[in-house]
Amino acid sequence: MAAQSSKIGFRVxxxxxxxxxAIGVVLPLLPTTPFILLAAFFxxxxxxxxxxxxxxxPSFGPAIRDWRRNRVIPLKAKLLACCMMLLSWGLLFVMGAAGMVLAISGIFLASVASYLLTRPSY
Structure with a gap:
């Protein structure tokens, strides 16, 4: 019974x-690649x-296989993710978001960017 409920939890x-x-594909604030890798793991x-x-x-498979085999993230994915995160934070700034929102989102986005940029590329 416990094994079945953990399988359901991982599936969810x-x-x-x-x-x-999928939201990250259209919303620049969310990077897509880390969530694809999480989905593959779960x-x-x-x-x-x-x-x-x-x-x-065809789109997700190569990134998942590369991550599993060699722990690499494609350079194109890294650059796109970092550019979109920078654009998102810039939009928050230009739209006059509160300082706390800018700080928290900036820390989160910088953390994700630093993780991505410290992984090997091909």
Whole structure:
């Protein structure tokens, strides 16, 4: 019973992660690649069929396979993610967001960017 409920939990987390990745495609504030990798991890624990679909997907599959084999993130994905995060933060600044919002979002986005930039590329 406990094994079944943990599989359901991982499946739910996989679907939430892929949902956040989909939102990240259209909303520059959310980077897509980390959520795709999270979805692949959670799916591998909770839904082999969904994990297989993600790995075979023409857009998501190569990034997942590269991460699993070599722990690399494509340079193009890194640059795009960092540019979109910078653009998002710039829009918040220009639109007059509160200082606390700028600080928290800036710390979060800088943390994600530093993680991405310290991973190997090809």
């Amino acid at each position: 987390l996989a679907y939430i992660s892929i949902g956040l990745a 799916a591998s624990k909770g839904s082999p069929a969904f994990a297989s679909w993600l790995e075979g997907h």
